[in-house]
Amino acid sequence: xxxxxxxxxxxxxxxxxxxxxxxxxxxxxxxxxxx
Amino acid sequence: xxxxxxxxxxxxxxxxxxxxxxxxxxxxxxxxxxxxxxxxxxxxxxxxxxxxxxxxxxxxxxxxxxxxxxxxxxxxxxxxxxxxxxxxxxxxxxxxxxxxxxxxxxxxxxxxxxxxxxxxxxxxxxxxxxxx
Numbered sequence: 001x002x003x004x005x006x007x008x009x010x011x012x013x014x015x016x017x018x019x020x021x022x023x024x025x026x027x028x029x030x031x032x033x034x035x
Numbered sequence: 036x037x038x039x040x041x042x043x044x045x046x047x048x049x050x051x052x053x054x055x056x057x058x059x060x061x062x063x064x065x066x067x068x069x070x071x072x073x074x075x076x077x078x079x080x081x082x083x084x085x086x087x088x089x090x091x092x093x094x095x096x097x098x099x100x101x102x103x104x105x106x107x108x109x110x111x112x113x114x115x116x117x118x119x120x121x122x123x124x125x126x127x128x129x130x131x132x133x134x135x136x137x138x139x140x141x142x143x144x145x146x147x148x149x150x151x152x153x154x155x156x157x158x159x160x161x162x163x164x165x166x167x
Contacts, residue, residue, distance in 0.1 A: 021064075021066075021092075022066075022091075022092055022093040022094065022106065022107050022108055022133070023062070023064065023066055023091065023092055023093075023107065023108070024062050024066070024068050024070070024089060024090075024091040024107055024108075024111075025062070025090045025091055025092060025135075026059070026060070026061065026062070026089070026090040027059075027060040027062065027068070027070060027073060027087065027088070027089050027090075028057065028058070028059055028060070028087070028088045028089075029057070029058040029060070029073070029074075029077065029084055029086065029087045029088075030056055030057060030058075030084070030085045030086040030087075031036075031056050031057075031058055031077060031082045031083065031084055031085060032056060032082070032083040032084075032085050032143075033081070033082050033083045034036065034051070034053060034056055034082050
């Protein structure tokens with residue numbers, strides 16, 4: 001398989017691979033005294 | 036307060052619900068968000084934080100003292116409050132398993148009006164939605 005075809009294949013399947021990065025996804029605060 | 040929080044690094048979106056006193060913060064994907072900084076910025080804008088919960092994906096590691104730590108970025112980690120849920124993750128320490136945790140990073144101490152200066156944020160696990 002040519003490098004070009006391999007690169008295209010990787011590009012196509014990359015959205016299907018689970019995102020393996022560590023990250024803070026969401027923060028929720030309960031606050032008091034907000035007007 | 037919304038503007039104040041939006042200016043913090045790593046913050047993509049801030050949604051405020053005046054009715055139930057809830058503030059939702061969506062982080063950017065750059066990993067620069069700092070929960071302690073958000074806590075301080077909220078107090079600096081004159082609003083008192085009763086509770087701060089976080090959902091994050093990371094790995095369980097052990098610190099030098101043998102305590103469990105949740106690593107959410109190469110330069111950001113939170114010590115885990117010992118609980119049944121944290122004990123259930125002990126076997127994953129040092130493994131390659133990715134864990135998603137929803138937990139409480141801060142709760143206003145009862146009876147105190149102002150928090151201690153720069154309280155160390157420890158993560159009390161509320162839920163472990165996934166292990167991969």
